[in-house]
Amino acid sequence: MKWRTLSHAGAGVLGLTVLALCAISMHAQDSTPKDEWRYYSGDNGAKKYSPLDQINKDNVAKLRVAWRRPHIDPDLLAGYQGQALRLSNNFRSTPIMVNGVLYASNAVGLAEAFDAGTGKTLWLQKPGPEGIRGGTSNRGVAYWSDASGGRLLTHRNQYLYALDPKTGEPVADFGDGGRVDLNIGLGPLYPMYRWSSTPLVVRDVVVMGSSMADQDSASRMEGEPGDVRAYDVRTGKLRWTIHVVPREGEPGTETWDDESWRYTGAGNVWALMSADDELGYVYLPTTSVTNDMYGGHRRGNNLYSDCIIAVEATTGKRVWYFQTVHHDLFDYDNPAAPIVADITVGGRKIKAVVQVTKQSFAYVLDRVTGKPVWPIEERPVPPSTVPGEKASPTQPFPTRPPAFDRQGVTIDDLIDFTPELRAEAIEIVKKYVTGPVFTPPSVVDDGPTGKKGSIQLPGSVGGADWTGAAFDPETGMLYVPSMTNPFVSNLIPGKGTETNLLYRASTRELIQGPRGLPLMKPPYGRITAIDLNRGEQAWMVPNGDGPRNHPLLKDLHLPPLGQAVRAAPLVTKTLLFVSEGDQINVRTPPTGGGRKFRAFDKATGRVIWETELEAGTTGTPITYLYKGRQFIVVAIGGLEHPAELIALSLPATDTTASGRAR
Numbered sequence: 001m002k003w004r005t006l007s008h009a010g011a012g013v014l015g016l017t018v019l020a021l022c023a024i025s026m027h028a029q030d031s032t033p034k035d036e037w038r039y040y041s042g043d044n045g046a047k048k049y050s051p052l053d054q055i056n057k058d059n060v061a062k063l064r065v066a067w068r069r070p071h072i073d074p075d076l077l078a079g080y081q082g083q084a085l086r087l088s089n090n091f092r093s094t095p096i097m098v099n100g101v102l103y104a105s106n107a108v109g110l111a112e113a114f115d116a117g118t119g120k121t122l123w124l125q126k127p128g129p130e131g132i133r134g135g136t137s138n139r140g141v142a143y144w145s146d147a148s149g150g151r152l153l154t155h156r157n158q159y160l161y162a163l164d165p166k167t168g169e170p171v172a173d174f175g176d177g178g179r180v181d182l183n184i185g186l187g188p189l190y191p192m193y194r195w196s197s198t199p200l201v202v203r204d205v206v207v208m209g210s211s212m213a214d215q216d217s218a219s220r221m222e223g224e225p226g227d228v229r230a231y232d233v234r235t236g237k238l239r240w241t242i243h244v245v246p247r248e249g250e251p252g253t254e255t256w257d258d259e260s261w262r263y264t265g266a267g268n269v270w271a272l273m274s275a276d277d278e279l280g281y282v283y284l285p286t287t288s289v290t291n292d293m294y295g296g297h298r299r300g301n302n303l304y305s306d307c308i309i310a311v312e313a314t315t316g317k318r319v320w321y322f323q324t325v326h327h328d329l330f331d332y333d334n335p336a337a338p339i340v341a342d343i344t345v346g347g348r349k350i351k352a353v354v355q356v357t358k359q360s361f362a363y364v365l366d367r368v369t370g371k372p373v374w375p376i377e378e379r380p381v382p383p384s385t386v387p388g389e390k391a392s393p394t395q396p397f398p399t400r401p402p403a404f405d406r407q408g409v410t411i412d413d414l415i416d417f418t419p420e421l422r423a424e425a426i427e428i429v430k431k432y433v434t435g436p437v438f439t440p441p442s443v444v445d446d447g448p449t450g451k452k453g454s455i456q457l458p459g460s461v462g463g464a465d466w467t468g469a470a471f472d473p474e475t476g477m478l479y480v481p482s483m484t485n486p487f488v489s490n491l492i493p494g495k496g497t498e499t500n501l502l503y504r505a506s507t508r509e510l511i512q513g514p515r516g517l518p519l520m521k522p523p524y525g526r527i528t529a530i531d532l533n534r535g536e537q538a539w540m541v542p543n544g545d546g547p548r549n550h551p552l553l554k555d556l557h558l559p560p561l562g563q564a565v566r567a568a569p570l571v572t573k574t575l576l577f578v579s580e581g582d583q584i585n586v587r588t589p590p591t592g593g594g595r596k597f598r599a600f601d602k603a604t605g606r607v608i609w610e611t612e613l614e615a616g617t618t619g620t621p622i623t624y625l626y627k628g629r630q631f632i633v634v635a636i637g638g639l640e641h642p643a644e645l646i647a648l649s650l651p652a653t654d655t656t657a658s659g660r661a662r
Contacts, residue, residue, distance in 0.1 A: 034050070034051050034052070034625075035052070035624060035625035035626075036097050036098055036099070036624055037050070037095075037096055037097040037622045037623065037624045038096055038097070038098050038143055039096060039142070039143075040094055040096065040139065040140040040142070040198045040272060040620075041272070041274075041337060041468070041620075042622070043340075044200070044201075044202055044274060044275040044276075044277050044340070045274055045275070045276065045339065045340030045341075045471075046272065046274040046336075046337035046338065046339045046340065046468065047339060047340070047341070047470065047471045047473065047571075048468070048469075048470035048471070048569055048570055048571060048620070049470060049471060049472055049473060049571050049572070050570070050571075050572045050573070050623045050624070051572070051573045052572055052573060052623055052624075052625055052630050053572065053573040053574045054625065054629070054630035054650070054655060055572070055574065055575065055623075055630050055632070055649075055650060056574040056575065057574060057575060057599075057601065057608050059650055059654055060575060060599045060608060060609040061609050062650050062651060062654055063609070063611065063632070063648045063649065063650060064648065064649070064650075064651065065646055065647065065648060066631060066647045066648060066649040067118055067119035067646075067647045068119065068644050068645065068646045068647070069114060069119040069644060069645045069646075070642065070643075070644050071087065071089075071091045071093070071106060071107040071137065071635070071637065071642070071643035071644055071645070072087065072106045072107040072108060072112075073106065073112055073121050073124055075121070075124065076106070076110070076124050076132065080131070080132060085108075085132070085133070087107045087108070087643075088107070088136060088137070088637075088643070089584055089615075089618075089637035089638060089639065089641065089642060089643040090137075090582075090584045090585065090586070090618055090637060090643070091107060091137050091618045091619065091635045091636075091637040091643030091644070092137045092138065092139050092196060092618055092619055092635070093105045093106070093137045093138065093139065093140065093619050093635050093645070094139060094140045094198075094619040094620045094621075094622060094634075094635065095140070095622060095633055095645065096140065096141060096142070096143055096622070097116050097622065097624040097626075098143050098150075098165065100115070100116050100117075100626055100627075101113050101114070101115070101116060101122060101165070102114050102115070102116050102119075102633070103141050103143070103152055103165070104140070104141065104645070105137050105138040105139070105140060105141055105154060105156075106137065107136070107137050107643065108132045108133075108134075108135035108136065108137075108156075109135035109136055109137060109138055109155075109156035109157065110124065110125040110127060110132065110135065110156060111124075111125040111141055111152060111154045111161070111163060111168065112124050112125065113165070113168060116624065116626040116631065117626045117627055117629070117631075119645070119647060123167055123168035124168060125154070125161070125163060125168050126168070128159070128179075130157070134157060135156050135157055136196070137196075137643075138154070138155065138156070138195070138196050138197065138198065139196060139197050139198045139272065139466075139619070140197075140198035141153065141154040141198065141199070142154070142198060142199040142200065142201045142206065143165065143201070144201045144204075144206070144233050150165050151163065151164065151165065151171050151174070151233070152164075152165045152168075153199045153201055153206050153233070154199070155182070155195065155199060155208070157192075157193075157194070158181060158182050158183045158192060158193045158194075159179040159180065159181060159182065160175070160179060160180040160182055160199070160206070160208060160231065160236070161174075161178060161179045162174035162175070162178055162179075162233075162236065163178070173234075173235065174234070174235065174236040175231075175235075175236030176236075179236075180231060180236040182208065182229075185227075185229070185238070185241075186224065187224045187225075188224075189222060189223055189224040189265060190210075190212070190223075190224030190265075193210065194210070194211050195208065195209055195210050195211045195270070196211055196270070197209055197211075197269075197270060197271060197272050197273075197466075198272055200272075200273040200274070200275060200282065201233060202275040202277060202280070202282055202313045203277075203280055203313045203314050204232065204233050204234065204314070205230040205231065205232060205233055205239050205240075205313055205314065206230065206231050206233050207228065207229075207230045207273060207282055207313075208228070208229050208230070208231070209226075209228055209268060209269030209270060209271070209273065209284075210226055210227070210228075210268045210269070210270070211268065211270045212224070212226060212265065212266050212268050212270070219498065219499045219501070219504065220290065220291075220499055220500055220501065221263065221264070221290055221291060221297045221298070221500055221501055222263045222264070222265060222290065222500075223263075223264065223265015223266050223289070223290035224265045224266075225243060225244060225245035225264070225265055225266070225267060225268075226244050226245070226265070226266050226267045226268020226269065226270075226286070226287065227241050227242060227243055227244065227268075228241070228242040228244065228268075228269050228284055229241050229242075230282075230313075230316060239314075239316065240315060240316025241316065242284065242309070242311060242316055242318070244267035244268065244269075244284075244286050244304050244305065244307075244309075245261050245264055245265070245266075245267045245289060245304070245305070246261055246303065246304065247261075248262075251303075251318075252303035252304055255300045255301040255302060255303040256298060256299075256300050256302060256303075257298070257299035257300045258299070260297060260298040260299070260300070264289050264290055264297075264298050264302070265289065265290045266287060266288065266289045266290050266292075266305075267286050267287060267288070267289045267302075267304065267305040268286070268287055269284050269285060269286055269287070270287060270333070271285050271287075271333070271334065271335050271336055271337060271466055272285075272336060272337035272466070272468070273285065273337055273338075274337040274338050274339065274340055274353075275313060275340075276340050276351070276353075276367060279351075279367070279368065280312060280313045280314060281310045281311065281312065281313065281319060281367065282310070282311050282312075282313050283308060283309070283310055283337070283338040283340075283353055283367070284307075284308070284309040284310075284311065285308060285333075285334030285335070285336065285337065285338055285355060286304055286305055286306060286307045286308075286309060286333075286334060287305065287306065287333035287334065288305055288306060288325075288328035288330075288331055288332065288333055289302055289305045289328070291501055291504065291505070292328060292329075292330075292331040292505075293329055293330075293331065293441045293489055293491060293504075293505045294329070294386065294389065294441070294491055294501055294502070294503045294504060294505070295327055295328070295329055295389065296386070296387075296388030296389045296390070296502055296503070297388075297501070297502070298327075299327070299390050300327065301323065301326040301327055301392065302326070302327050302328070303321070303323060304321055304323070305323075305325075305328060306323055306324050306325035306326075306328045306332060306333065306334060307321045307322060307323045307324065307334070308321065308322045308324065308334065308338055308353070308355050308363070308365065308370075309321045310353075310367065310370060319370070320369060320370030321370065322363065322365055322370050322372075323396070324355065324357055324359075324361070324363055324396060325359070325395065325396075326392035326394070326395060326396075327390075327391060327392040329384070329389070329391060329440050329441055329489075330358075330359070330438065330440075330441075330456060330460065330489065331358075331460035331489075332357065332358045332359050332460070333358065334355055334357060335357070335358055335462065335464065335465045335466050335468075336355075336356055336464060336465070336466055336467070336468030336469070337468060338353045338354060338355045338367075339353065339354040339355075339356075339468070339469060339471050339478070340352075340353055340367060341353065341354050341471050341473070341476075341478070341532055342473060343364075343373075343476050343532045343533050344476065344533050345373060345374075345533060345534075345535070350366060350373055351366065351367050351368055352364055352365065352366060352367055352373055352532065353365050353366075353367035354469070354471070354478060354532065356404075356463075356464040356468060356469045356480055357462075357463060357464060358458055358459075358460065358461065358462040358463040358464060358465065359403075359407070359437060359438075359458055359463055360403045360404050360405035360406070360407055360437075360458050360462070360463040360464065360482060361397070361398050361403055361404075362398065362401055362404065362469075362478065362480065362530060363376065363396075363398055364398070364400070364401070364532065364535070372398070373400075373535070374398065374399050374400035374401075374535050375399045376396045376397065376398050376399065377396070377397050377399060378394040378395070378396060378397075379394055379395065379397045380393060380394055381393070381394060381395045381436070381437075381438035381439075382435050382436065382438065382439045382440060383440070384440040384441075385440070385442055385443070386440065386441065386442065386443055386491060386503055387443075387502070387503075388502050388503070389440070389503075391440045395438050400534075400535030400536070401530045401531075401532070401535045401536060401537060402536075402537055404463075404464070404480045404482055404526075404528040404530065404537070404540075405458060405462075405463050405464075405482040405483070405484060405526065405528070406457060406458070406484050406520060406521075407436070407437035407457065407458065408434075408435060408436035408437045408439065408457060409429065409434040409435065409439075409455045409457050409486065409520075410434065411426060411429075413457075413520055413521055414426060414429065414513075414519060414520060414521065415513050415514070415517060415518060415519060415520060415521060416521060417517075417552070417553055417556060417558070418552070421513075421514050421515070421517065421552070424513075424514035424515070425513050425514055425519055428511075428513065428514065428519065429455065429519070431451060431452050432451055432452055432453055432454060432455045432488065432511075433451050433453065433454040433455070434454070434455050435454070437457070437458070439454050439455075439456065440454065440489075441453065441454050441456075441489035441490060441491050441505075442454045442489075442490065442491065443490075443491045443492065443493070443503060444490050444491065444492050444506055452488065452490060453488045453489060453490025453491070453506065453507075453509075454488070454489050454490065455486050455487070455488060455511060455519075456486065456487045456488070456489045457484070457485075457486045457487070457520070458482075458484070458485065458486075458487075459485045459486050459487025459510065460487050460489075460508070460587075461483075461485060461487070461566075461586075461587045462482060462483060462485065463482050463483070464480055464481070464482050465483075465566050466566070467481065467566050467567060467568040467569070467581070467620055468568075468569075468620075469481070469569060470569035470570060470571040470576070471532075471571070472571050472602065474573070475602070476531060476532045476533040477529055477530065477531055477532070477538060477602065478529070478530040478531075478532050479527060479528070479529055479530075479569050479571060479576055479578075479602075480527070480528045480530065480569075481525070481526070481527050481543060481566075481567035481568070481569055481578055482525070482526055482527075482528065483524060483525045483526075483562075483563075483564040483565060483566070483567075483592065484518070484520050484522075484523065484524050484525070484526075484562075484564065485510065485524075485564050485589050485592070486510070486511050486519055486520060487508070487509070487510055487511065488507065488508070488509040488510075488511050489505075489508075490505070490506040490507060490508075490509070491503040491504065491505060491506060492504060492506045510587065510589045510590070512589070512590060512591070515552060516550070516590075516591065517547055517550060517552065517553075517591070518546075518547065518564070518589070518591055522542065522546055522561035522562055523540075523541075523542035523543070523546065523560075523561055523562030524542075524546050524547075524561060524562045524563060524564040524591070524592070525542065525543040525544055525546070525562035525563040525564050525565050525567060525580075525592075525594075526540055526541065526542055526543055526562050527540070527541055527543050527567070527569075527576075527578055527600070527605060528540045529602075529605060539604060539605045540605070541600070541605035541606075541607075542559070542560040542561055542562030543562050543563060543565070543567050543578060543580065543598075544560060544561075544562055544563030544565065544580050544594045544596060545560050545561065545563065545594075546560065546561025546562045546563055546564075546591075547561060547591055548560065548561050563580050563592060563593065563594040563596075564588065564589045564591060564592030564593075565580045565581040565582075565585070565588065565592050565593055565594050565616065566581035566585045566588065567579055567580060567581055568581065568617055568619070568620040568621060568634070569620075570620070570621040570622065570623060570632070571602065572623060574602075575599045575600065575601075575602065575608065576599070576600040576601075576602045577597070577598065577599050577600075577621055577632065578597075578598055578600065579596075579597050579598075579616070579617035579620075579621060579634060580593070580594030580595060580596045580597070580616050580617065581593065581594070581616050581617055581618070582594075582595070582615050582616025582617060582618055582636065582637060582638045583616065583638065583639060584615075584616075584618065584637060584638055584639055585616075585618060593616055594616050595612050595613050595614070595615055595616045595638075596610050596611070596612055596613070597610065597611050597612075597613055597617070597621075597634070597648075598610040598611075613636050613646065614636065614638070614641050615636040615637050615638030615640075615641035615643075616636060616638060617634050617635065617636050618635050618636060618637045618643065619634055619635030620634070621633065621634040622634070628655055629649055629650070629652065629655045630649060630650070630655070631647050631648065631649045632647070632648045632649070633645055633646070633647045633648075634646060
């Protein structure tokens, strides 16, 4: 069974309270002021939507840079002159905007507050005794308030902080003087807590995931389980813990042969999470487990890895789960927050949740029960040829909507701009195992006719990735940026001096095609519009030029081919904005990355406007209205360009009161 609603004894209940909540208006949970951007993705439902309409197709060409702000305030650096600080230009921060103030994580993971109209500093979080060394930018911060006031929730290294949003001072009655040590409760294989994503605040708890190093997963079968923990937003006390890898006596252990759950690690939530504030449910996108390319030591479906898990926010009890990959051998983590979407299918209103994935599927589920909105079929997939491995014989394939990017590799999928390029591409792939999506990794054979591994498409970075998708609640349209980025999943025998795995990952190569061109046909980056009321693709367009100006292609006068980038979407009442992610983003292919920022017609995908920034984006864009003026803010950074936040807006003379949300 792929989805399951759990009994109260197992974890959660779907009783009269939930049934009553289902009768409430589909839009009652959206209480965020329309002019603001109080959550990482605009709301807790991860929609990345704003009803603002001041910037529209008639005036978007007038957008200009209104202000810019470096990824760390110079005054904070001033006290550390003469010390060697390594500040990455891969600036992953996305601000929130509350009451005219922007809050964001800076280059070393400390919170900064700045004016929404000018970008000028209002306050800086004071470093702790450890100073500013060792920290890096996180994806975002969170805000919570009640009648007594508000607080900003942020984390850096091993600590979760609650700060006064007016001053940046620690809230004294939260944890130990304003912070909670997240190392408490970790096991011996995970000595230092780390996470680069954003706290999720729902009801009166703050939910925290975790990150686990890929090199740890690659080197051994054992690992620390990736538990999800929630803390009281007022006191900082631990409220609940979810064991993604189940413990003794818990449901799910039966899916791990030979009790491999006892030593297997990861399954963590490294991505963003989401919630239905009305239902009081949190949606957790879990990941693969140790090892993410070889699982001969952990046979079985391996619950609750690679799942969407719905839990009660206040208690942590599981309500339902759906597994998107059985016995993951592909590093197909669920990389983005599940999107809370109210849709109408066949005349029936459905409270849905949508998970976009690396494998380029959008799994659409009833968010109350976890039941698929359209049938999801278990279909046969290729077996593994690796000794000791037993791949799952089937994987879940949605019948609707269709995949939003290319899946699997055949000769017909290879680059074919000229006969010569097609012939060279064929020679390249002869050295590898190819097949449909979910073709397992293979062992490297160095013999004269041996294979160098399996070409996996989508690759381990997608398809879709952490930038996720955007949902328009007025039209029911889902907008998914994705990239065609093949990856070589190859294994070599494990050596006892370096691993206890029978086989371990080798090069993890992002394979390229002939003469510096991509291996596959375009588009290499795309935007797909999916009508979630019908489960159908509405349109698909390339995102960016791609390599059409390559010396071998420029005389062919090709249309845009799409950039292989981590593109980030933002949808408003009037337009769809999509960025090109910078080359500096981890595991972007050599031919990928871009610096353009575009506005599209939501109905057709036609480019209405574009501009070239000094670097590509490294965060996701937001929008808000401040003193009658709509702004779009996004983080950028590149190998040669210092990271910063930039704000775009119309000239002051072009803004009117008509820009307020309707």
